[in-house]
Amino acid sequence: MSLAMLAVRHGCELHGDPDTIVDHVATLAGAGPGALAFLANPRYRTQLAATRASCVVLDAESAAACPVACLVSGNPYLSYAGIAAELHPPPPLRPGVAAQACVADSAVLGAGTQVDAGAVVGEDARIGARVLIGANAVVGAGCLVGDDSRIMPGAILYDRVRIGRRSTIHANAVIGADGFGNARGPGGVWTKVPQVGSVAIGDDVEIGALTSVDRGAIDDTTIGNGVRLDNQIQIGHNVVIGEHTAMAAQAGVSGSTRIGARCIIGGRTAFAGHLSIADDVVITGGANVTHSIDKPGLYSGAIPADEARSWRKNAVRFGQLDAAIRRLQALEAAQRGQDES
Amino acid sequence: MSLAMLAVRHGCELHGDPDTIVDHVATLAGAGPGALAFLANPRYRTQLAATRASCVVLDAESAAACPVACLVSGNPYLSYAGIAAELHPPPPLRPGVAAQACVADSAVLGAGTQVDAGAVVGEDARIGARVLIGANAVVGAGCLVGDDSRIMPGAILYDRVRIGRRSTIHANAVIGADGFGNARGPGGVWTKVPQVGSVAIGDDVEIGALTSVDRGAIDDTTIGNGVRLDNQIQIGHNVVIGEHTAMAAQAGVSGSTRIGARCIIGGRTAFAGHLSIADDVVITGGANVTHSIDKPGLYSGAIPADEARSWRKNAVRFGQLDAAIRRLQALEAAQRGQDES
Amino acid sequence: MSLAMLAVRHGCELHGDPDTIVDHVATLAGAGPGALAFLANPRYRTQLAATRASCVVLDAESAAACPVACLVSGNPYLSYAGIAAELHPPPPLRPGVAAQACVADSAVLGAGTQVDAGAVVGEDARIGARVLIGANAVVGAGCLVGDDSRIMPGAILYDRVRIGRRSTIHANAVIGADGFGNARGPGGVWTKVPQVGSVAIGDDVEIGALTSVDRGAIDDTTIGNGVRLDNQIQIGHNVVIGEHTAMAAQAGVSGSTRIGARCIIGGRTAFAGHLSIADDVVITGGANVTHSIDKPGLYSGAIPADEARSWRKNAVRFGQLDAAIRRLQALEAAQRGQDES
Structure with missing residues (x-):
């Protein structure tokens, strides 16, 4: 399927040759010619520069760094889902x-x-x-x-x-x-x-x-x-x-x-x-x-x-609890010393 | 099945017309004519007043508040289980x-x-x-x-x-x-x-x-x-x-x-x-x-x-732990000040 | 299968009559004549003295305490696994x-x-x-x-x-x-x-x-x-x-x-x-x-x-948290008393 057609059908902006054909999906790292990959999770952005995909679906922010053709989408994962379904339809029913x-x-x-x-x-x-x-x-x-x-x-x-x-x-x-x-x-x-x-x-x-x-x-x-x-x-x-x-x-x-x-x-x-x-x-x-x-x-x-975040702050203190109670005991001993003096 | 027969077979006290017939079970809120409902969980007591069930299985305490016929049981859920099994028997086997x-x-x-x-x-x-x-x-x-x-x-x-x-x-x-x-x-x-x-x-x-x-x-x-x-x-x-x-x-x-x-x-x-x-x-x-x-x-x-309850008391304190350790630090600083003075 | 043959095939040292035959596995507590048992979990060592197994697979340390024949292995559970598979093969396939x-x-x-x-x-x-x-x-x-x-x-x-x-x-x-x-x-x-x-x-x-x-x-x-x-x-x-x-x-x-x-x-x-x-x-x-x-x-x-162990030490203190914060409050009150005096 040509990138031009995918761009039109899935509402993406195409950067690259509209006549390029893709016929399957692949990961950024595993892609070769004819493969369409996607970038949605920032975790995988480092793999963009070396990809050998024919086209990558990604957001506007990542487009400049893409070494190959790309389809720019406001929601790259959603666009990828639709394109992947076209490239890999389920086997037809045998009624x-x-x-x-x-x-x-x-x-x-x-x-x-x-x-x-x-x-x-x-x-x-x-x-x-x-x-x-x-x-x-x-x-x-x-x-x-x-x-x-x-x-x-x-x-x-x-x-x-x-x-x-x-x-x-x-x-x-x-x-x-x-x-x-x-x-x-x-x-x-x-x-x-x-x-x-x-x-x-x-x-x-x-x-x-x-x-x-x-x-x-x-x-x-x-x-x-x-x-x-x-x-x-x-x-x-x-x-x-x-x-x-x-x-x-x-x-x-x-x-x-x-x-x-x-x-x-x-x-x-x-x-x-x-x-x-x-x-x-x-x-x-x-x-x-x-x-x-x-x-x-x-x-x-x-x-x-947000309460859970505050909980986590307390959880850090939890790791200091044994030490804190020992310090409390020391203070109490000191206090007793003052009271007795 | 008549309420009289259900009362006898399931050991319940009947309040209401013994000839009333019920033929299916329903919730208090969803019941209509012919339906038997039950009240066992106090959470649902508020639904009793408005029920349109023909009969409700409930305990003695709730009986007075029941607007329709009721079967009073010392264990309403158990009585309901038996009655429901009679009204909704499993499909017969086809040997x-x-x-x-x-x-x-x-x-x-x-x-x-x-x-x-x-x-x-x-x-x-x-x-x-x-x-x-x-x-x-x-x-x-x-x-x-x-x-x-x-x-x-x-x-x-x-x-x-x-x-x-x-x-x-x-x-x-x-x-x-x-x-x-x-x-x-x-x-x-x-x-x-x-x-x-x-x-x-x-x-x-x-x-x-x-x-x-x-x-x-x-x-x-x-x-x-x-x-x-x-x-x-x-x-x-x-x-x-x-x-x-x-x-x-x-x-x-x-x-x-x-x-x-x-x-x-x-x-x-x-x-x-x-x-x-x-x-x-x-x-x-x-x-x-x-x-x-x-x-x-x-x-x-x-x-x-009961230990778990005490654990929960400590758990409340857990939410104060970060603040408590800061207070402990302040006391320690004050103590140091006194020692040095 | 004779203990002699099992000892040879599974690399164990045999203590006892090499001609003894075992034909099934059993627990130490449930074993009778013809049964092979094993001892790998120290939790069950107390059952060794009374076992009626014909043979026990165990480690060198436990061998002296074994009242019956035994096969001594550096890894008794592994040796047992191999022997049990010989005594209890899966049913043959019916191609x-x-x-x-x-x-x-x-x-x-x-x-x-x-x-x-x-x-x-x-x-x-x-x-x-x-x-x-x-x-x-x-x-x-x-x-x-x-x-x-x-x-x-x-x-x-x-x-x-x-x-x-x-x-x-x-x-x-x-x-x-x-x-x-x-x-x-x-x-x-x-x-x-x-x-x-x-x-x-x-x-x-x-x-x-x-x-x-x-x-x-x-x-x-x-x-x-x-x-x-x-x-x-x-x-x-x-x-x-x-x-x-x-x-x-x-x-x-x-x-x-x-x-x-x-x-x-x-x-x-x-x-x-x-x-x-x-x-x-x-x-x-x-x-x-x-x-x-x-x-x-x-x-x-x-x-x-090891951090988890330290976590557990803090967890013990967690059980003292409510009391500790009350003690902290008392100290703070005392401190305020001193400051005001």
């Missing part, structure tokens, strides 16, 4: 149901949908058009899967789960397993609380491999449009996640917590149950969020990041 | 082996058992009566699965795993994979230590989606009767978990640790290896348990909760 | 493709390879000799799997993943799912960044159940020879893990971090992205590693363990 798949007679499949070997589609499931049901994936009875969505190999949808359009559920993820509802009786014996809700996932959602989203106890667990969940995330029953929120790997959200729209949640963050998190909250990784957050902003756990 | 399932000739299936499409049952496996083997689940050679248990879609039992009666293994859980046993040799090269034990899971156990329970190195890893494990929990080899213990999502138990009966373990709690945890221990979520616990009680990690 | 498996016409299978029921092997995949493809496992298009490797039930390899020889991928692990690459646009809307790299896994690697290794954004995610990853580990895109590194369960490595050779990483350890960790680094469990580590050694998080 039809594999001989070794098992689709219930009462299930409905839209036009152009591909059901791979070993996939199982349950009674009354309704699958849209141009959907991919990967090898050994399971779509339970009564599920809805919207047009252009992809259920990757081994992913499991329990009964009655609803997935919107253009969403992807990655391999071995589990959507709609029972929430953890148990009532304790005499002798500590647990009685299971039926989990009669389901899961509703919006449009343009991506859910990572080995992530689990539990079905609601009564109402549905809800994942808004445009949400991105990384791998190995656990979403408890009755949780609601607002539109365009992203959450990195191994995070966990306990039951009935509501997270707002456009939040960015670092990896391994854990949310207690029954919390409410405002829109536009950013939480650094590894945090334990034990309280609700009612204002947008940057947080470490449920603590605003 | 038989799906054409696309694969059951070894030497495997034995009990009466009324359902084996879904894509499920694989290995040589010499013995499956009890009224068992569900879900789509694409795998039951390894020589496994035992007791009556009325359910192996949900995609769950994997390695060879020789034993599951009791009325137990559920949720989707994509893995029971009996090799424990992490590696011996280090010259040059840091690892030699695998064969994991020749297996896993024994009791009756009435529920194991969550994407949870793994490793087989023992020599003896069996053991999960007692009535245990509840949430999703994405890792149980290492040789671990023993006592009866009726419950563990919330993303917890992890390192090898050879023994956890007592009736413990309640918060989500994301991590146990080091080779520990011993007493019966009736409750551990708050997110804790790192690095020492054994020999007495019942409430703990934050391996620290009793 | 061939199960009727219910689905192997693409263009895929190539080596001699002696076993493909179990429900397994799916994609177009142009090349599978070596004596490989096991377990029940319901999925090997994507264009994958390479080296000789003598084992893809256990339900494990998923996305397209173009490469696995070396003698490696094991445990059940329901996911290799090669898309890395978490999303570019943020106006309104917080995410655009997926195509993940066009793949995953390269070396020889003699073992990857635990429910572990995910994401494919690279551009270049490959790389797992070196001899690496051991336990269960439920998340490896982000572009990560590189050096040879013979071992990582315990539920650890997580964020994107583009490079971990050296022969590292030992405790369970639940989390690595931030874009870090570089030297060879021969040992990190205790549960740590958050937020900075690069450039020297071998023992670390708690990114903090050297």
Whole structure:
């Protein structure tokens, strides 16, 4: 694809020969002829001078230092994402149901949908058009899967789960397993609380491999449009996640917590149950969020990041604590000496 | 089902018309006619006045404030669990082996058992009566699965795993994979230590989606009767978990640790290896348990909760640490001034 | 197998009757006649005196206290690993493709390879000799799997993943799912960044159940020879893990971090992205590693363990913090009294 065409289609300013052709993406360091690279993270700026890419997507500030053609963008990573998707489209669907798949007679499949070997589609499931049901994936009875969505190999949808359009559920993820509802009786014996809700996932959602989203106890667990969940995330029953929120790997959200729209949640963050998190909250990784957050902003756990900075100042002092208490003891001894003198 | 019948069968005191019929459960806020709701968490008491449920299960204290019929119980959540199970029974089994399932000739299936499409049952496996083997689940050679248990879609039992009666293994859980046993040799090269034990899971156990329970190195890893494990929990080899213990999502138990009966373990709690945890221990979520616990009680990690409270008092002081050390420096300067004067 | 033969084959010094036969392994406490046990962890030394094993593998120091025959080794756990593998070999492969498996016409299978029921092997995949493809496992298009490797039930390899020889991928692990690459646009809307790299896994690697290794954004995610990853580990895109590194369960490595050779990483350890960790680094469990580590050694998080020891001294003082600040206030009051007097 010519740089001229990419510049037009992705709204970038082109520096260099418009007829140069690129046909694949590469890293700045690994690129050769025909490769398009990008520079978005300042960490990699030192690699720009030596790149052998045919073209680099970057911001205006870096353009002058670029030794090869470049596409200048106000948001280079976003422009790169769009160009990379053009250069590396997913393999086209092969519509039809594999001989070794098992689709219930009462299930409905839209036009152009591909059901791979070993996939199982349950009674009354309704699958849209141009959907991919990967090898050994399971779509339970009564599920809805919207047009252009992809259920990757081994992913499991329990009964009655609803997935919107253009969403992807990655391999071995589990959507709609029972929430953890148990009532304790005499002798500590647990009685299971039926989990009669389901899961509703919006449009343009991506859910990572080995992530689990539990079905609601009564109402549905809800994942808004445009949400991105990384791998190995656990979403408890009755949780609601607002539109365009992203959450990195191994995070966990306990039951009935509501997270707002456009939040960015670092990896391994854990949310207690029954919390409410405002829109536009950013939480650094590894945090334990034990309280609700009612204002947008940057947080470490449920603590605003500016307080967290002050916390870090105290943390430096923490390293002086043993010495400080010894000094306090010395002062106290001196004081006693004065009192006695 | 009439409230009169529910009151009798579940041992509740009925306030209201005994002939009122309920046919489904709902939340206090979402309920309409025909719905049974419950109030167990004081957090939701404010929703009681406006509920449109036909009946609410609640405790004696809340009964007076209930605007509709109610079933009064000493343990409303437990009563609700029983009633909900009556109103929403699981779909009945469809006994038989799906054409696309694969059951070894030497495997034995009990009466009324359902084996879904894509499920694989290995040589010499013995499956009890009224068992569900879900789509694409795998039951390894020589496994035992007791009556009325359910192996949900995609769950994997390695060879020789034993599951009791009325137990559920949720989707994509893995029971009996090799424990992490590696011996280090010259040059840091690892030699695998064969994991020749297996896993024994009791009756009435529920194991969550994407949870793994490793087989023992020599003896069996053991999960007692009535245990509840949430999703994405890792149980290492040789671990023993006592009866009726419950563990919330993303917890992890390192090898050879023994956890007592009736413990309640918060989500994301991590146990080091080779520990011993007493019966009736409750551990708050997110804790790192690095020492054994020999007495019942409430703990934050391996620290009793009352010590944890004192810890929190110190934690408040932590926020004053930088200022305190500056004050200490001022006092020291003053002291020096006095000494020199 | 006779102790004489084991001593010769595993380079141990035999104390006891060379004609004694052992045919299985057992724990010191559980062993009976015919059992071989081992003593490597001093924690279990008290069990030596009462063991009924026919033979114990142990070090020279413990040999005198052993009441039965023993095989003395400089590295008893390593010697035990080798002997146990001889006494408990894995079940032999049953070469061939199960009727219910689905192997693409263009895929190539080596001699002696076993493909179990429900397994799916994609177009142009090349599978070596004596490989096991377990029940319901999925090997994507264009994958390479080296000789003598084992893809256990339900494990998923996305397209173009490469696995070396003698490696094991445990059940329901996911290799090669898309890395978490999303570019943020106006309104917080995410655009997926195509993940066009793949995953390269070396020889003699073992990857635990429910572990995910994401494919690279551009270049490959790389797992070196001899690496051991336990269960439920998340490896982000572009990560590189050096040879013979071992990582315990539920650890997580964020994107583009490079971990050296022969590292030992405790369970639940989390690595931030874009870090570089030297060879021969040992990190205790549960740590958050937020900075690069450039020297071998023992670390708690990114903090050297000797600093961590000093940290623990300060942590003891932390328990005295509230009291210390009260004492500081008293001193300040006394000082004020002196100043005013």
